[in-house]
Amino acid sequence: MLQYPSLDSLLYYVNLANATSYSLTDLLVSKPQVVEGSWHEQVTLKNTVVRLSAAPGSPYKGNKQVVYDRLNLANLAGLKGFQVLAYQIPDVHGLIPAIANYTGLHFSTADLNNVPLVDNGDGNLKAVLTAHPDSIAWVGSVELIVKPGGVPLDSAVVEPNLPGLNYPTANDTDTFGAVYLYGYDFTTYFSDVSMIAPGVLSSGNADKLVTALKALDISSGAALWTNTDGATAWNLKGASVVSNGLNSSSLPTNQSYKYVMALNLAAGVITPAGTMYLHYNDPFDPNAT
Amino acid sequence: MTDYRQAQTLMLYDLIEKSNPGFKVSYPVGSVVFGVPADLAINPNDPYKNDTTVRVTPAPNTTGIGVVSVNYRRVNLATLFRGVTPKLTDWYISTSMPATVWIPLFVAKYGLSLTAADVAGLGGITSTGSVNVVTKPECLCYKGTVNLAWTRGVRPMADIFTDANRALTGRLYPGGNDFTTPGRKPQGEFLAFCQDASSIGSILEGVSLTGQSYAPTDPMVIALVDFLLANTSRTDWAARSAATGSGGISNLSWFRYVLPNAAIPEANSAKYNRCIVITSQAASWFSGKIIIHYKV
Numbered sequence: 065m066l067q068y069p070s071l072d073s074l075l076y077y078v079n080l081a082n083a084t085s086y087s088l089t090d091l092l093v094s095k096p097q098v099v100e101g102s103w104h105e106q107v108t109l110k111n112t113v114v115r116l117s118a119a120p121g122s123p124y125k126g127n128k129q130v131v132y133d134r135l136n137l138a139n140l141a142g143l144k145g146f147q148v149l150a151y152q153i154p155d156v157h158g159l160i161p162a163i164a165n166y167t168g169l170h171f172s173t174a175d176l177n178n179v180p181l182v183d184n185g186d187g188n189l190k191a192v193l194t195a196h197p198d199s200i201a202w203v204g205s206v207e208l209i210v211k212p213g214g215v216p217l218d219s220a221v222v223e224p225n226l227p228g229l230n231y232p233t234a235n236d237t238d239t240f241g242a243v244y245l246y247g248y249d250f251t252t253y254f255s256d257v258s259m260i261a262p263g264v265l266s267s268g269n270a271d272k273l274v275t276a277l278k279a280l281d282i283s284s285g286a287a288l289w290t291n292t293d294g295a296t297a298w299n300l301k302g303a304s305v306v307s308n309g310l311n312s313s314s315l316p317t318n319q320s321y322k323y324v325m326a327l328n329l330a331a332g333v334i335t336p337a338g339t340m341y342l343h344y345n346d347p348f349d350p351n352a353t
Numbered sequence: 354m355t356d357y358r359q360a361q362t363l364m365l366y367d368l369i370e371k372s373n374p375g376f377k378v379s380y381p382v383g384s385v386v387f388g389v390p391a392d393l394a395i396n397p398n399d400p401y402k403n404d405t406t407v408r409v410t411p412a413p414n415t416t417g418i419g420v421v422s423v424n425y426r427r428v429n430l431a432t433l434f435r436g437v438t439p440k441l442t443d444w445y446i447s448t449s450m451p452a453t454v455w456i457p458l459f460v461a462k463y464g465l466s467l468t469a470a471d472v473a474g475l476g477g478i479t480s481t482g483s484v485n486v487v488t489k490p491e492c493l494c495y496k497g498t499v500n501l502a503w504t505r506g507v508r509p510m511a512d513i514f515t516d517a518n519r520a521l522t523g524r525l526y527p528g529g530n531d532f533t534t535p536g537r538k539p540q541g542e543f544l545a546f547c548q549d550a551s552s553i554g555s556i557l558e559g560v561s562l563t564g565q566s567y568a569p570t571d572p573m574v575i576a577l578v579d580f581l582l583a584n585t586s587r588t589d590w591a592a593r594s595a596a597t598g599s600g601g602i603s604n605l606s607w608f609r610y611v612l613p614n615a616a617i618p619e620a621n622s623a624k625y626n627r628c629i630v631i632t633s634q635a636a637s638w639f640s641g642k643i644i645i646h647y648k649v
Contacts (some may be wrong), residue, residue, distance in 0.1 A: 225372070227400075
């Protein structure tokens with residue numbers, strides 16, 4: 065099973081060849097050594113030898129040398145369908161999870177020299193995978209083109225519990241000011257609304273807005289708008305104009321209108337809750353062409 | 354505050370990005386597909402009160418891999434519109450407005466991003482009536498129901514003026530505005546319009562109201578030729594056929610109109626209550642209509 069991590073792969077073939085069931089905790093594996101043609105005066109076609117030693121505390125003792133083949137990374141380039149996609153990976157070690165995702169080859173950081181990925185000049189990156197001399201399973205080197213993409217969704221979304229969607233205020237039982245006036249057109253009251261400067265409403269301006277609201281509103285507050293002390297609902301007394309002027313797409317406002325006034329009711333006035341937006345356009349000029 | 358105006362997939366994209374910075378880099382908009390959302394029992398310990406879960410997978414033919422489920426909260430229309438009476442006052446050609454019309458009007462007026470695919474039933478609204486806007490279970494970002502009323506409004510002028518260039522055509526001088534055309538005939542409307550033929554009005558009262566051709570010897574033809582010779586600068590008026598030479602006015606259709614008259618608006622005049630209209634033919638020496646005003 066060459067896809068296994070290097071030590072697991074070596075152990076798999078040891079057990080396969082000897083009908084054993086060693087585990088990784090039973091054995092210590094030496095650094096691999098290169099062999100070529102013969103080893104201990106015996107002809108061999110294998111390219112690597114390691115010494116397997118019984119781990120302290122294991123039910124075994126002694127050691128044994130085995131020969132086997134480390135695979136040449138260069139051959140990866142010849143495998144059809146071999147590709148790796150990754151986003152914003154700086155170096156070879158960072159690429160290891162993506163290689164596992166796309167090829168099933170489980171390199172470890174001990175297998176590969178860690179070098180930066182380089183810009184390939186075509187929107188892709190180039191990675192040079194070079195086997196560390198002490199890698200148990202791999203030798204050689206290969207260049208890989210790393211195309212952008214391929215981040216596993218569960219890596220990109222590590223927090224699946226999302227904070228929303230939200231209503232305009234924190235209290236779900238509110239009547240939301242931002243929604244309440246969204247559909248109303250205050251253009252008829254342009255001369256009154258447009259002249260009001262940011263700040264706390266004067267009593268006169270509050271009265272003007274009450275008049276406008278009572279005329280336009282068809283919802284639950286239609287007859288209730290007021291400008292009096294102490295009322296906790298539909299009351300413009302002490303309300304503050306946050307802004308008044310050109311509308312903006314950055315505001316949660318109705319973009320059918322050129323102007324908008326943002327109005328916060330006074331503290332203690334809880335209905336409607338949150339910022340209200342009064343939308344209006346330039347008044348119609350029948351002589352304009 | 355959620356921007357309800359955004360397309361629902363974008364609302365969810367933003368929500369994922371908020372908790373998972375960089376998500377949009379790895380998965381640009383359009384590179385994932387949201388499955389059918391499913392209700393989720395609200396965990397009392399969940400500060401977000403999430404009530405929905407949806408499966409996210411890479412879009413076909415993209416480079417993404419894997420799958421993940423995210424939990425979020427859908428916007429309940431009944432909660433969002435608490436205290437609000439959603440109502441349309443738009444004009445529609447019929448007294449029954451179909452869902453394909455009221456859904457876009459509703460979302461535009463109230464800043465939502467519902468589509469017809471999100472709404473169950475898709476019933477129409479009758480004028481002065483209402484409809485329940487019921488979201489489908491598979492709607493990604495909305496749930497619940499709200500009642501939408503409609504009072505049929507007045508028709509907007511823009512609906513009537515449908516020409517893209519708002520251009521009016523056909524406002525031309527009789528015979529057209531090109532006066533340089535070789536061989537262009539004299540225009541009848543300009544030959545005698547300003548003349549007051551009241552002095553021969555009693556004679557012209559004999560002209561047919563329904564149109565008739567008169568011979569060169571007819572006393573009305575002779576009287577009118579004499580009048581035109583005496584009162585216009587043209588010197589070739591003659592009691593002959595209009596097809597045989599310049600100035601002839603017989604053998605054409607003569608009409609008498611009582612003014613004002615919608616059938617001949619170009620002849621209406623505050624000064625006169627009668628007119629004779631002599632209509633040209635292809636062989637005539639003039640084009641259009643000679644209009645003779647008089648008062649009785």
